[in-house]
Amino acid sequence: MALKHFPLPDVGEGLTEAEILGWRVKPGDTVTVNQVIVEIETAKASVELPCPWAGTVRELLAEPGQTVQVGTPIIAIDLSGGAAAEPAAESAGGGRLGEESNGRIATLVGYGPRTGSVKRRPRKDRRVAAVAAPARPEPPAPAPRPAPEPGRSVGGYVPLAKPPVRKLAKDLGVDLHALSGSGSGGVITREDVQSAASGAQRVEQPAAGRERREPIKGVRKATARAMVDSAFTAPHVTEFLTVDVTPMMELRERLRSHPEFRDVKLTPLAFAAKAVCLAVRRTPDVNATWDEAAGEIVYKNYVHLGIAAATPRGLVVPKVRDADRMSLRELAEALERLATNAREGTTPPADMVNGTITITNVGVFGVDTGTPILNPGESAILALGAVRDMPWVVDGQVVPRKVCQLALSFDHRVVDGQQGSRFLADVGAILADPAMAITY
Incomplete structure (x- = not known):
């Protein structure tokens, strides 16, 4: 299996994050080069992302509604039987999507800023940093921190957890915002959810129907x-x-x-x-x-x-x-x-x-x-x-x-x-x- 992870690209304006609006593919689907696989929303507009390779979708690493930082893997694709047949997608600038040339990375609309020329403001909550790409050393797990009040969003924070874990949390009535993930990079695991459920860290909705909360994003x-x-x-x-x-x-x-x-x-x-x-x-x-x-x-x-x-x-x-x-x-x-x-x-x-x-x-x-x-x-x-x-x-x-x-x-x-x-x-x-x- 030749598995590759597709990182969220910079769409050309130095943006640091985007929200996943919806997937156009699911695990098991066969994809071709330049096929639209996901729609994202940046701080400026909605954008459809094409797939840079041909192959088979193995896993979706982000779910709709999740805010993801540029460079974070969002989908895993098995290139077996597909990579050799078709080349990687090209950007508007002529380079291959995600490929570095003269210190700049090929993006959807040409080439992004030179490597190291953009300094991004560190986020207050380290848990929003997703698992690093395979080529990079794995960052150490963040130190434990006090959990926020159950049922409340903190500064637009979207907890990191895979779709099956999110479904389990929903079924058990556990608020993911109140958990500190024990997985690599702060990812919330199935064990974290089960432990929270047994410890009575269940969601309680005060004043049900009288308030509505939405994360600050986009x-x-x-x-x-x-x-x-x-x-x-x-x-x-x-x-x-x-x-x-x-x-x-x-x-x-x-x-x-x-x-x-x-x-x-x-x-x-x-x-x-x-x-x-x-x-x-x-x-x-x-x-x-x-x-x-x-x-x-x-x-x-x-x-x-x-x-x-x-x-x-x-x-x-x-x-x-x-x-x-x-x-x-x-x-x-x-x-x-x-x-x-x-x-x-x-x-x-x-x-x-x-x-x-x-x-x-x-x-x-x-x-x-x-x-x-x-x-x-x-x-x-x-x-x-x-x-x-x-x-x-x-x-x-x-x-x-x-x-x-x-x-x-x-x-x-x-x-x-x-x-x-x-x-x-x-x-x-x-x-x-x-x-x-x-x-x-």
Whole structure:
């Protein structure tokens, strides 16, 4: 038997862990090279992993719902009779999946970071580190530690145990979160479960039906970490502006009947996106990045526009690449594709990184405005409020108008008050009078 273990790969963005969503194969199945074997969810998107070898599935080493660190074996495949017939799968960069070249590992979308160039933050609970790959020395078992309160999850911790052991624990009413595994690498064994059952360490559910607990993982975990890092790293300043956008809404109605826009979903967000791209030309500071390590401010000559999107998986911020080069129609089409992909969880990981400035459209929820938190690595974020019918003074007369509130948060290390104010005023001026766009 030529048994090989397939480790969870880095999908190309330096991610350190992923959740197993579901297996497409089971023990005993015959698999071929590049056959999809499992779906995982990273902090950025759902990804289908192909099998790098041909052979027979012997064992699934992780179960759905389990969070696994990159490099941890997730499936064992017997290559007898299959490995010689077909080569290992290739990455988008031309290398064989998982193979090292010039100090970099081939991943699904090319090559990952150079070996040793990425330092990962150690986890507080050593038990989440899975059994090491066969080629590495086996780590010593962690020292015993006090068990957490039965029935409670600790910091999103998922106990390490094989599916048969999990089923036994469920049948015996034993809470795996309350156990310290005696197996290699902290893995919980059948004996651990049986010992706990005999010692009356059974699950007791207080206030049954009155509470619901979910582990902190995936998009929610990544969003929380990013927001905390941003809020306590960049000094936020937020400014507000109320704008009469009646001319913008009138232009929108005219364009809807224009042949070029009849089949396009033209929203206020599309106009705001165009206004942001135009206003950046006069105030490039809002499109810059503070590089603490290098001691530099990096000015971008392009706009990768982030759009904060609420999805069933949580808040994600996919990017419209080179939005500053797009026409209004192209922006509207790109925003519609982006929203669809975000809702369906099919946004490519590469589209979730390297943004330069972001818009959060809180108006779709009927909200007037807010104080948005910067997306990490960016210097400005614009909140677009709901467009409402409100009384407005025009030529000394109070008349009903379409009114919208804007809020701009910016990093005061990069953007001074004058620059932030000018940028917000420019965006407001374009939305209040779209003809201003020809002056930029």
